[in-house]
Amino acid sequence: MIKNGKVLYFLGTLVVAASLCLSGCSRKTTVVLLPEDDGGAGAMTVSTDAGTVEIVRAGEATVVSSRTSRPSPPEELSSEEIESVFGEVLKNLPMKPVHFILYFEFGTTKLTADSTARLVEVLAAIERRSSESISVVGHTDTVGDTSHNRRLAKGRAEAVSRLLVDKGVHRDYIRSTSHGESNPLVETGDNVRELRNRRVEVVVR
Amino acid sequence: MNYKMLFCTAVLLAGLPAICLASRDSIAFVDSVRGEATIESAGRSIPAVANMKMFTGDLVRTGSKGSVGLIFDDDSVVAIGPESELQVEEFLFHPAEDELSFVARMFKGTFSFITGQIAKLAPEKVRLETPEATLGVRGTKFAVEIK
Numbered sequence: 001m002i003k004n005g006k007v008l009y010f011l012g013t014l015v016v017a018a019s020l021c022l023s024g025c026s027r028k029t030t031v032v033l034l035p036e037d038d039g040g041a042g043a044m045t046v047s048t049d050a051g052t053v054e055i056v057r058a059g060e061a062t063v064v065s066s067r068t069s070r071p072s073p074p075e076e077l078s079s080e081e082i083e084s085v086f087g088e089v090l091k092n093l094p095m096k097p098v099h100f101i102l103y104f105e106f107g108t109t110k111l112t113a114d115s116t117a118r119l120v121e122v123l124a125a126i127e128r129r130s131s132e133s134i135s136v137v138g139h140t141d142t143v144g145d146t147s148h149n150r151r152l153a154k155g156r157a158e159a160v161s162r163l164l165v166d167k168g169v170h171r172d173y174i175r176s177t178s179h180g181e182s183n184p185l186v187e188t189g190d191n192v193r194e195l196r197n198r199r200v201e202v203v204v205r
Numbered sequence: 206m207n208y209k210m211l212f213c214t215a216v217l218l219a220g221l222p223a224i225c226l227a228s229r230d231s232i233a234f235v236d237s238v239r240g241e242a243t244i245e246s247a248g249r250s251i252p253a254v255a256n257m258k259m260f261t262g263d264l265v266r267t268g269s270k271g272s273v274g275l276i277f278d279d280d281s282v283v284a285i286g287p288e289s290e291l292q293v294e295e296f297l298f299h300p301a302e303d304e305l306s307f308v309a310r311m312f313k314g315t316f317s318f319i320t321g322q323i324a325k326l327a328p329e330k331v332r333l334e335t336p337e338a339t340l341g342v343r344g345t346k347f348a349v350e351i352k
Contacts, residue, residue, distance in 0.1 A: 029336070065337065090317050
């Protein structure tokens with residue numbers, strides 16, 4: 001009799017364990033914060049119906065087993081642990097796009113000397129990413145009428161595109177557009193000379 | 206924005222929804238693909254290839270040796286590992302109009318992220334869901350495993 005009772009108890013435990021597994025231990029979410037390129041780290045919140053855990057240091061992780069349980073307290077993972085789970089998916093993370101602003105001499109499509117020198121950095125970014133997606137957007141300040149500035153901004157974008165193509169960038173990878181005077185970096189009144197608005201923005205993706 | 210909506214409404218009334226769908230803005234593109242990976246877009250599943258555009262609602266799915274790298278319009282970058290599924294539920298990046306939002310759902314697999322301008326400008330508008338948890342982000346790099 002005692003034996004049978006033990007068997008029943010054992011079976012009962014199995015059923016309870018199995019039903020818990022269906023809702024909980026068959027799945028879990030692990031979230032780990034990672035160091036950014038500059039060495040710092042941001043912060044994240046991980047929430048369920050039962051509460052929120054914050055992870056704020058590079059390498060800190062929390063594990064969540066269900067919507068109805070609290071995320072585990074933050075725990076530091078070793079770089080080996082991170083590598084074994086996330087090594088592959090981190091290797092495939094694309095490089096973050098980079099933005100450049102190049103400035104122009106007043107009323108022209110001629111880059112300033114400083115900005116001409118920066119073209120080297122733009123080309124290096126394109127090469128590092130093997131980029132096939134480069135956008136070049138031209139802008140003007142508010143001197144002159146709108147349609148003239150639309151053409152001037154287009155001319156600036158095309159001038160930069162040509163410089164990149166001359167250095168070996170495939171023309172099909174560049175998308176060049178004009179915003180005219182409508183999207184200034186610095187707000188000014190009409191007919192105001194402003195170097196910071198006479199620009200081309202290059203985004204290398 | 207309003208012109209586009211008006212245009213779309215007119216097109217839909219004329220019974221030409223395909224044009225309207227084709228004119229919606231892309232939100233990201235495929236930077237790299239390895240192995241088996243598909244994107245389910247507007248009910249159709251197509252193999253993912255480099256430079257393919259992505260739209261709100263798209264679901265990325267990878268096979269046992271598959272992986273995909275994505276670059277979003279706000280400079281967020283995401284890698285999706287093998288046996289994984291991720292759907293972009295909402296993506297708005299119009300800083301001038303203050304329309305910002307990034308909501309994605311991960312169903313299974315491994316993922317890595319570097320968040321971009323939306324997380325910088327409006328961190329409260331970034332929400333990532335897994336079956337077990339909701340993640341909030343303040344401009345950062347992180348990884349997620351669901352298994």
